[in-house]
Amino acid sequence: MKLILHYLKRHMGIFLISTLFLTMEAFADLLQPTFMSYIVDEGVARADIGQILFYGAVMLGIAAVGAVSAVMRNQFASRTSQTVGKELRQDMYHNVQSLSLENIDRLQPSSIITRITNDVTQVQEFINSIMRMMVKAPITCIGAIVLIIIQTPKQAPVMAVILAAVSALILCNMKIGYPRFGTVQKKLDRLNGVSREFLSSVRVVKAFQAEEEEAGKFSSASVNLAAANTAALRTMAVFAPFINLAVNFGIVLLLWISRNQESSQIGRLMASVNYMTQVLFAVTMIANIINTAVRALASSQRIQEVLSETPAQAAPEHPLRPEIKGDIVFDHVFFSYAGAGQNSLEDVSFHIPAGKTVGIIGPTGSGKTTLVNLVPRFYDASQGQILVDGCDVRQIEENLLRAAIAVVPQKALLFSGTISDNLRWGRQGASEEELAEAAAIACADSFIRETEQGYLTWLEQGGVNLSGGQKQRLSLARALVRKPRILILDDCTSALDAQTESAVLKGLRNMGGNMTVLLISQRISAVMQADCILCLDNGAVQGFGTHKELMAGCQIYREIYDSQIGGDSNGR
Numbered sequence: 001m002k003l004i005l006h007y008l009k010r011h012m013g014i015f016l017i018s019t020l021f022l023t024m025e026a027f028a029d030l031l032q033p034t035f036m037s038y039i040v041d042e043g044v045a046r047a048d049i050g051q052i053l054f055y056g057a058v059m060l061g062i063a064a065v066g067a068v069s070a071v072m073r074n075q076f077a078s079r080t081s082q083t084v085g086k087e088l089r090q091d092m093y094h095n096v097q098s099l100s101l102e103n104i105d106r107l108q109p110s111s112i113i114t115r116i117t118n119d120v121t122q123v124q125e126f127i128n129s130i131m132r133m134m135v136k137a138p139i140t141c142i143g144a145i146v147l148i149i150i151q152t153p154k155q156a157p158v159m160a161v162i163l164a165a166v167s168a169l170i171l172c173n174m175k176i177g178y179p180r181f182g183t184v185q186k187k188l189d190r191l192n193g194v195s196r197e198f199l200s201s202v203r204v205v206k207a208f209q210a211e212e213e214e215a216g217k218f219s220s221a222s223v224n225l226a227a228a229n230t231a232a233l234r235t236m237a238v239f240a241p242f243i244n245l246a247v248n249f250g251i252v253l254l255l256w257i258s259r260n261q262e263s264s265q266i267g268r269l270m271a272s273v274n275y276m277t278q279v280l281f282a283v284t285m286i287a288n289i290i291n292t293a294v295r296a297l298a299s300s301q302r303i304q305e306v307l308s309e310t311p312a313q314a315a316p317e318h319p320l321r322p323e324i325k326g327d328i329v330f331d332h333v334f335f336s337y338a339g340a341g342q343n344s345l346e347d348v349s350f351h352i353p354a355g356k357t358v359g360i361i362g363p364t365g366s367g368k369t370t371l372v373n374l375v376p377r378f379y380d381a382s383q384g385q386i387l388v389d390g391c392d393v394r395q396i397e398e399n400l401l402r403a404a405i406a407v408v409p410q411k412a413l414l415f416s417g418t419i420s421d422n423l424r425w426g427r428q429g430a431s432e433e434e435l436a437e438a439a440a441i442a443c444a445d446s447f448i449r450e451t452e453q454g455y456l457t458w459l460e461q462g463g464v465n466l467s468g469g470q471k472q473r474l475s476l477a478r479a480l481v482r483k484p485r486i487l488i489l490d491d492c493t494s495a496l497d498a499q500t501e502s503a504v505l506k507g508l509r510n511m512g513g514n515m516t517v518l519l520i521s522q523r524i525s526a527v528m529q530a531d532c533i534l535c536l537d538n539g540a541v542q543g544f545g546t547h548k549e550l551m552a553g554c555q556i557y558r559e560i561y562d563s564q565i566g567g568d569s570n571g572r
């Protein structure tokens with residue numbers, strides 16, 4: 001609730017104006033039965049047409065004020081709730097952007113999406129409903145009770161009993177409903193997670209004809225969501241008839257107490273019943289607001305979790321701004337993923353002088369990607385230090401560090417836009433010549449020029465209208481456009497044929513010694529010509545040296561060589 005109040009405070013002016021209109025609307029509703037009782041007792045009972053017309057005109061005026069007020073408060077309510085929703089989404093999005101991969105892993109992307117969309121909508125609906133009804137319901141409720149007490153004091157005890165019963169029912173409703181709506185949102189997370197996984201791997205699903213299994217997963221998540229929703233709504237719904245029942249009992253009691261009323265008091269009795277109905281209506285409104293509040297509370301807690309998530313990696317207090325040349329040292333580095341229980345890197349130490357190319361090889365799952373992810377601080381080492389140009393990466397200003405590094409990930413990720421737009425992700429100000437130069441080194445220039453629109457060819461989201469190899473080459477060109485001091489290539493030539501891969505690697509070597517290259521590859525032919533090679537197994541360094549040195553002293557490297565190139569490697 002604190003969170004909702006915090007955001008509402010920013011719009012206090014509009015909130016108060018809306019409350020004013022709401023109050024006017026409530027008073028307009030409250031006055032109607034009283035004037036109706038005048039029409040009955042003073043006009044109809046005495047057959048006085050003048051009084052009937054007079055009070056009728058007053059009621060018309062009051063109704064007009066009520067209608068204008070209702071339109072205005074509706075307008076303000078939707079504007080405020082939409083604005084708060086927009087602000088919440090933006091703040092969450094900005095905070096998510098500042099988080100590290102460790103935070104994102106923990107919060108889970110699908111859950112973040114649900115929180116930014118559905119949970120914010122719940123809060124929006126709550127704000128809208130309180131601005132449309134919150135003030136009106138209590139004013140109508142209390143006003144109707146006061147008017148009943150003034151006009152027919154004998155009925156006051158009935159009101160007290162009914163109110164106590166209704167309040168107890170509402171409190172029970174809140175207490176039981178709150179945790180159930182929290183569960184609903186979690187089930188929604190799961191459904192989003194399953195849909196997201198299916199959509200991002202739709203090709204694999206089709207290739208393995210796993211549609212049925214995926215449909216089963218979706219159906220189970222969907223059934224669980226429906227069940228949680230039904231359970232929550234059932235809990236909330238159970239109370240509504242009892243609240244109605246309590247108020248209707250009140251009306252019956254009222255009529256019982258007033259059964260011997262004089263005929264000149266009929267108008268008052270009618271007004272009392274009318275007010276009792278208004279109390280019922282107001283209580284139902286309050287129950288509805290509480291329903292929405294219960295959901296909004298569960299959602300605001302989940303939103304708060306995103307907003308208060310602080311980056312797992314602390315920004316340095318006095319950031320260093322060294323001139324980054326690309327000298328990299330791993331000094332007894334250990335790393336384990338949050339909750340993984342075991343180390344993915346074990347006591348890793350090596351030194352790469354600036355401008356050198358290092359091939360990184362090792363069996364799958366040996367820790368190659370994990371190792372390179374520590375250089376741009378996608379994750380921080382659990383123990384030990386990574387130094388770039390003599391400075392601990394944790395002490396270097398993050399923007400400066402990342403600006404000096406370009407990463408070409410295993411899976412080429414492109415965005416909807418032209419090829420030029422995608423390449424300029426590397427560096428916004430890059431000229432067309434620079435784009436072409438980078439594309440040429442990545443062996444992408446020729447296939448780009450063969451397309452009808454050249455560099456202005458439109459790419460669909462994820463670059464689905466390109467082949468795997470074309471995507472990898474564009475992804476590499478994008479990194480080269482950045483002119484980085486450290487280039488990380490995470491097995492990004494796997495979809496290229498041997499000839500193209502060799503041309504790309506030659507192009508990189510010809511770029512000169514201004515760039516330190518960390519080249520991960522499963523193919524020994526890709527790393528053999530590197531200045532030195534790091535061989536990993538089970539997160540530990542098995543060998544670090546030139547091809548010749550590793551062939552002589554690293555058994556795993558020799559085994560990889562034998563399995564890929566073949567022949568007897570002894571003595572090489």
Ligand SMILES: Nc1ncnc2c1ncn2[C@@H]1O[C@H](COP(=O)(O)OP(=O)(O)OP(=O)(O)O)[C@@H](O)[C@H]1O
Pocket residue numbers: 105337338340344362363364365366367368369370371
């Ligand atoms: N986000 C993660 N959370 C938990 N464990 C992870 C995560 N990413 C990787 N791991 C684990 O860390 C270990 C090293 O993984 P990594 O991806 O670095 O290996 P790799 O050598 O790059 O493998 P590959 O050649 O298959 O890409 C593996 O045991 C993997 O299961």
